[in-house]
Amino acid sequence: MATRNIKEVAQLARVSVGTVSNVLNRPEIVAPATRERVFEAIKKLGFVRNEVARHLRVGRSRTVGLVVLDVSNPFFVDVAQGAEAVADDHDSMVVLCNSAGDPGRERRHLDQLEQQRVMGILITPVEMETPWLEELVARGTPVVLVDSPATGLQCSVAVDDRLGGQIAGAHLIERGHRRIMFVGGPSSIKQVADRHAGVTSAVAAADGAVELLVSTSPTLTVAEGRAIGERVAALPAAERPTAAFCANDMMALGFLQAMASHGLRVPEDLAIIGYDDIDFAAAAAVPLSSIRQPRELLGRTAIDLLLEEVAEPEQHRHRQVIFQPDLVIRESSALRREL
Amino acid sequence: MATRNIKEVAQLARVSVGTVSNVLNRPEIVAPATRERVFEAIKKLGFVRNEVARHLRVGRSRTVGLVVLDVSNPFFVDVAQGAEAVADDHDSMVVLCNSAGDPGRERRHLDQLEQQRVMGILITPVEMETPWLEELVARGTPVVLVDSPATGLQCSVAVDDRLGGQIAGAHLIERGHRRIMFVGGPSSIKQVADRHAGVTSAVAAADGAVELLVSTSPTLTVAEGRAIGERVAALPAAERPTAAFCANDMMALGFLQAMASHGLRVPEDLAIIGYDDIDFAAAAAVPLSSIRQPRELLGRTAIDLLLEEVAEPEQHRHRQVIFQPDLVIRESSALRREL
C-alpha cells in the first residue's frame, strides 16, 4: 500500500525530484552530501523505484520474452537457462512463455509481450508460417528465431536438424538395421520436418536396402511416444521395425517405456535413438542414444544476437547462426545387428 | 519503430482520445458507427496498446511473479504450469524466475518484480528466514509461499513434507531395511529439513532396530545425487546402507546412475526411493519409487489464493493450505529384504 514515489523522497530529503532521479541514475554527478541525504530518505521511506513509469518515459524495456514450444521439455529449459545467464549480465530479465505447441497460445503470448513493449522476443514458433510474427517484426519488435528456419526477416540460431537426422539414420544403418521407423510429430514443425528429411536422405544413400516407416503424432510428448510405442509393440515381429528414431528424447523415453511394458528388449528387439540429449536421456531405463544439441549455447547466442540488434539497430545485419549436432551412442542403440 | 499511440488513432478516426480509450475498454458504451471507425483506424495503423502506460495509470499490473528453486527440476515446471493455467483464465501472465538456490539471485528477482509492480509473487524461498521478503510484503506486494513454511504473514500452500518423509521411511522399514540413508540437501531448505525429520520419526518408531545415516549436499541436483552415490558405492558392503531415501527425484536419479555404474543392483543391493514423483521417475533405469506431490494443484492453489487476496484485500484472511503426499511404489524399492 504505502508505495512511495520520487516526490515524497525529494520532499523528505529537501531536494527537487530531478536530484533524486539523478541520484538514482547518475549518482556521480550529485554532490556527496546531497546524495547521502537522498539515500537516507530512500531508506527511511522504503522507496522502490517504479520501473513501469521509468520504462514509459525512457521508452525501452529491460525484459526479453522467450516463447518456447514446451516448457516441460528440459531441452527448452536449458535453452532458457542459457539465455537467462546472458540476460543477467546485462541486468535484463527473461520472461519464459509456453506456447505448448498451440498457435493460439503462442499468439496470445506474443500479443502480451508486444503490449508490454519488451526489448525483444526469442521464439521457437509452432508453425513455419506465422504471419502475425512478421507483422510484429514490421511494427518494430526485434525477434530472434530459435532452433527454427531463417526467413531473412530476422536473426536466427539453429542446429542443423537435417544433418542430425542424417547422422541418426546413418548410425542405425551402420548398426545393421534395415527397417527403421521415424517417430515424429506434426511436420508443420520445422525441426520435425528437417529431422525426417535427414533420416530419409540417409536411407536413400543406403541404396534401397533400407525401409523407412513413419509414425506421427500431434505433440512431441512422453505420452505420445508411449502411445506410438504401444502400437509398434503390438505388431507381429516381422512387421515391426528393428529401430526407432524419435523426433525428441521425450518421445523416445515414452517409446522406451512402451517397449519395456510389452516385454520387448532394447536394443536387442528394437533399438532406439532420440534427439536433444536431455539430461534424463542418460538416466533412462536403457540409457538412450541421442543427437546432442548445444542447448545453453543456443539460448546464449540467441540473446546475444538480440542485444546486438537492440544496441545498434541501424547497422545491424540479420544473421543466421547454425550449429552442428553430435551423435551420442549409449546402450539403446549400441548393439550391432546381424544381417 | 512505427509504434503508434492512441492519439494517432484518434486523429485518423476523427474522434477524441477518450473515445478511443473507451472503444478499447468499454466498447459497449460507444456508438456502433464510431466504434467501427476506431477499429478501422487501429487496424490501418497497426496500433498496439501500450500496456506500460496503461499499467502506470491504472496502478495495478496483470502479471504475477513465480520464483522457484530450480527450473531444471520438472517438479517446479509442473507447479508453474498449474499456476499458468489459472492465470490464463484471468488474462494474467506468470513470469517464471529461477533463484537456483542462490539467495542473491532470489533477492535480485524479488527486487525486479517489486520494481515492476507485479500484482503479486508466488515463491519457494531458498532459506527459511528471508527478511527482505517480509519487507516486500510490508510494503504491500502480496506474496504466497509455495511448498514452504507458513509464517502467518501471508498465505501458503504446501505438502506435508514431514508426513512424506515418514511414509518413505516406514515403507523402507516395512520392506525389511535396517540401515537407511537419507540423501539430502542443505537443511536450511525447509522441505529438506522436514523430509529428514519425517524419516527420522519413522526410524524412531521402529524402536532402535533401524539405523539412519545422513549425507547432505549443497544442491538438490542430479550431479550431487550421483556424487553421493559414488561415495556410497565405494563403501564396503557391510558399511553400506541397504536403502536410500533421496530428498528429491533428481538426486535419486543421480544416485541410481552411480549404483549402475558401480555394478550395484537396485533394488537387490540397495533400494532407492525419491521424492516428487516427476514424470521422469517412472522412466528411469530402474523405475523409481517416489513420494508424489500434487504438483499442478500446488501451483493452481497458490495463484488462487493470490488472486483472492488481490480481489479483496480488505476482508482477506491469510490461509495455510496443506496437501497430503502419496507413496508410489515402483521397482526401485519393490523387493522385500530378508532379515
Add this chain to the structure above:
DNA sequence: CCGAGTCTTTGAGACGATTCAAAAGAATCT
C-alpha cells in the same frame, strides 16, 4: 571585487493511456 569558469540543483515538460465531469447531440414528451 569582478568575471569566467566549474559544479550542482532545479523544475517544467514529456511518455501514453485512463478517468470523469461536463458539454454536445438526439430523442421523447407536453
Add this chain to the structure above:
DNA sequence: AGATTCTTTTGAATCGTCTCAAAGACTCGG
C-alpha cells in the same frame, strides 16, 4: 417550440519517472 431525459463524445488532469535547458552557488585569477 421548449423542457426533459438519455446517449455519446470530449479534453484536461493524472499516474511516476526522466531529461535538459537554465538558474544558482562556488572558486579562482587578476
